[in-house]
Amino acid sequence: MADLFSMKNRVALVTGASRGLGRDMALALAEAGATVLCAGRTVKELDTTARAIDRKGGRAHVVTMDVTDEADVVAKVAAIVAKHRRIDVLVNNAGIVHRQDIVDTATADFRKVIETDLVSQFIVAREVGRHMLARNYGRIVNISSVMAVLGRASVAGYVSAKHGLVGLTKNLAAEFGPHVTANAIAPGYIRTELNVPLQQNKEFSDMLQRRTAAARWGKPEDLRGALLLLASDAGSYITGHTLVVDGGLTTILA
Ligand SMILES: NC(=O)c1ccc[n+]([C@@H]2O[C@H](COP(=O)([O-])OP(=O)(O)OC[C@H]3O[C@@H](n4cnc5c(N)ncnc54)[C@H](OP(=O)(O)O)[C@@H]3O)[C@@H](O)[C@H]2O)c1
Numbered sequence: 001m002a003d004l005f006s007m008k009n010r011v012a013l014v015t016g017a018s019r020g021l022g023r024d025m026a027l028a029l030a031e032a033g034a035t036v037l038c039a040g041r042t043v044k045e046l047d048t049t050a051r052a053i054d055r056k057g058g059r060a061h062v063v064t065m066d067v068t069d070e071a072d073v074v075a076k077v078a079a080i081v082a083k084h085r086r087i088d089v090l091v092n093n094a095g096i097v098h099r100q101d102i103v104d105t106a107t108a109d110f111r112k113v114i115e116t117d118l119v120s121q122f123i124v125a126r127e128v129g130r131h132m133l134a135r136n137y138g139r140i141v142n143i144s145s146v147m148a149v150l151g152r153a154s155v156a157g158y159v160s161a162k163h164g165l166v167g168l169t170k171n172l173a174a175e176f177g178p179h180v181t182a183n184a185i186a187p188g189y190i191r192t193e194l195n196v197p198l199q200q201n202k203e204f205s206d207m208l209q210r211r212t213a214a215a216r217w218g219k220p221e222d223l224r225g226a227l228l229l230l231a232s233d234a235g236s237y238i239t240g241h242t243l244v245v246d247g248g249l250t251t252i253l254a
Contacts, residue, residue: 004234008033011084012231013077015067015124016094018045020192021143023052024220025091025227030058032228037080037087039063040094067094067120077127086135089231090128092121093143097158097194105156113157118164125172129180138180139231142169144242146188149250162186166242173240181239183230188246190218211254214247222247 012029016022017038023045030036030053038049038060046062053060065076080087095117098109121142132138147155148162165184172182189208191199198204199217209215226245229235244250 005228005232006033007089007228007232010034010088010231011037011080011086012089012091013037013039013063013080013087013128014091014093015039015065015120016143017049018042019049020194021187021190021220021223022091022093023049025093025223026060027053027056027058028221028224028227029089029091029231030060031056032232034089035059035061035084037061037063037084039065039067039076041066067124068115070123073120073123073127077124077131081131087128087131088137089139089141090125090132091141091143091227091231092124094120095143095161095194097155099154099197101154102156110157110160114161114164117158117161118168121165122168125168125182129172129176132180133176136179138176139235140169140172140176140180140182141227141230142172142182142184144169144184144186146186146244146246146250148184148186148242149244169242170240177239181230181235183235183238183240184242185223185226185230186242186244186246187223188212188218188244188249190220190222192220208249211252212247212249213252216247218245218247 012034014026017026018040026036050060144165145162147159148166169184
């Protein structure tokens with residue numbers, strides 16, 4: 001059974017691997033046997049991820065890539081394919097949030113979130129997808145959010161992008177089958193730098209624990225099982241799906 005979830009001989013590209021969820025997903029894929037290409041803008045933090053993988057006996061390479069820069073994505077994906085001959089797994093994880101009420105939000109700030117959290121995923125999936133289709137193999141895992149299931153005040157761009165990403169995932173599945181699957185993970189609230197203001201907000205934390213069956217914030221490692229399912233051969237008949245990993249947050253009204 002372990003072979004079903006094995007990532008041996010796979011090459012995985014993880015965007016936003018410089019910290020947070022992306023760093024842990026890069027580690028998880030490497031521990032399962034993949035060579036991981038850790039992409040993001042901050043070289044120092046990407047190096048830290050790659051070193052952590054090295055220390056555990058895994059294989060990692062740093063790819064500096066701004067997912068909002070289309071020319072950069074096109075060039076870097078081509079360079080990866082030229083060097084490694086393959087990208088078996090894409091984890092479209094890079095993302096940002098902008099917290100402000102709609103009436104105060106400048107259009108440019110809304111657009112920036114849509115560009116980073118939705119348009120970039122389209123561009124990276126298109127560039128990597130062309131290559132996966134040519135090789136008749138691929139696993140695309142888009143990192144959406146419970147904000148694709150719920151709305152929430154002050155994060156309009158994020159909610160819109162994450163809902164959009166679920167739609168994009170379905171379309172990638174429709175167009176990229178039968179050998180390339182595309183799925184999304186919708187994490188609940190996981191402690192990372194992205195949500196420090198919420199971690200520091202006692203009222204929010206109390207609410208989260210009250211209405212989550214797991215009764216706690218998530219940890220990056222909580223996504224590992226879902227990731228390996230969707231990134232490995234175990235997930236070969238799952239496509240177009242969004243797997244919510246939220247400790248019960250969106251299924252409980254409390
Ligand atoms: N934490 C949660 O509770 C949670 C819940 C649901 C969904 N998510 C989603 O999970 C993903 C990761 O979030 P996180 O919590 O790990 O956030 P984080 O700690 O703030 O990390 C965000 C990552 O995205 C990268 N990134 C941002 N803009 C980029 C760009 N233009 N080009 C390349 N990389 C870029 C950052 O790298 P650089 O700055 O080095 O470029 C960083 O590695 C996001 O899509 C987020 O929406 C998080």
